[in-house]
Amino acid sequence: MKKLEGRAAVVTGAASGIGLAVAEALTAEGAAVLMTDLDADALGRAAASLRADRRRVEALPLDVTDAAAVAAAADAAVTRFGGLHIAVNNAGIVNRGLAWELSLDDWQRVLAVDLWGVIHGVAAFVPRILATGEEGHVVNVASMAAVNPVERLGPYTVAKHGVLGLSDVLRADLFAVGAPVGVSVVMPGATRTGMNPQGTVEPGAVAANIVDAIRRDRPYVFTDGHSTGSVRRRLEAILSARDQVITS
Numbered sequence: 001m002k003k004l005e006g007r008a009a010v011v012t013g014a015a016s017g018i019g020l021a022v023a024e025a026l027t028a029e030g031a032a033v034l035m036t037d038l039d040a041d042a043l044g045r046a047a048a049s050l051r052a053d054r055r056r057v058e059a060l061p062l063d064v065t066d067a068a069a070v071a072a073a074a075d076a077a078v079t080r081f082g083g084l085h086i087a088v089n090n091a092g093i094v095n096r097g098l099a100w101e102l103s104l105d106d107w108q109r110v111l112a113v114d115l116w117g118v119i120h121g122v123a124a125f126v127p128r129i130l131a132t133g134e135e136g137h138v139v140n141v142a143s144m145a146a147v148n149p150v151e152r153l154g155p156y157t158v159a160k161h162g163v164l165g166l167s168d169v170l171r172a173d174l175f176a177v178g179a180p181v182g183v184s185v186v187m188p189g190a191t192r193t194g195m196n197p198q199g200t201v202e203p204g205a206v207a208a209n210i211v212d213a214i215r216r217d218r219p220y221v222f223t224d225g226h227s228t229g230s231v232r233r234r235l236e237a238i239l240s241a242r243d244q245v246i247t248s
């Protein structure tokens with residue numbers, strides 16, 4: 001999708017961090033954005049600051065763990081903008097602990113937002129993008145944890161691996177039906193946001209990569225070279241296991 005001007009987008013988790021930076025970047029290109037977030041107060045402030053800058057934004061409080069609410073947000077985007085072209089499934093949370101010590105509630109809470117939230121987004125936004133009948137793009141924000149497991153990040157790592165797999169399958173499914181809709185999965189490194197105040201990458205740099213990924217239909221989006229060596233070693237270890245297959 002070369003031109004973003006006049007396109008309609010929805011962004012989840014848009015009140016802060018990467019989601020807010022994406023809303024800023026998309027509206028700077030002339031797209032209209034439905035900003036959604038669980039935190040209604042922060043969302044209202046974020047949307048007001050963009051509106052003050054004459055950006056075309058609407059705000060809708062939304063919990064991505066609620067499938068019916070995500071479907072209603074998709075309808076709201078179509079009602080307000082007359083269609084939907086871009087969906088950015090970005091909302092996320094994290095927790096930490098040894099895999100066997102985290103409670104099942106800890107696992108469920110992170111999977112509900114980071115994996116089910118994206119599944120809800122795919123189920124709700126993709127049919128509206130297809131119904132709009134124009135070029136479209138889906139952006140799913142995963143993490144380096146999608147390709148590089150880190151200790152004490154079990155639920156997050158499982159969820160982000162799921163988002164990577166979901167994005168690949170979604171791309172294949174859209175290709176199979178000939179839909180002009182691209183899919184990008186974003187794997188940011190440590191980004192300076194509320195989730196990760198020590199992060200070294202600025203959210204604006206992640207957003208710039210996301211806009212470029214939409215324009216050029218980039219399937220995989222990294223934001224820095226962080227952990228590249230360990231990702232390569234892991235993939236090589238997986239592939240080298242094929243040499244060790246016992247066949248008789």
Ligand SMILES: NC(=O)c1ccc[n+]([C@@H]2O[C@H](COP(=O)([O-])OP(=O)(O)OC[C@H]3O[C@@H](n4cnc5c(N)ncnc54)[C@H](O)[C@@H]3O)[C@@H](O)[C@H]2O)c1
Nearest residue numbers: 013016017018038063064091092143190191193194195196
């Ligand atoms: N910051 C990093 O280092 C980093 C690295 C890799 C990936 N990511 C991913 O980037 C995405 C954005 O995170 P961020 O770093 O900007 O953090 P952030 O905490 O600044 O933003 C996350 C936003 O999601 C919202 N949110 C949380 N639960 C929600 C729910 N149930 N429904 C709707 N909104 C909800 C929060 O209110 C918040 O505004 C997440 O998916 C995160 O996993 C972040």
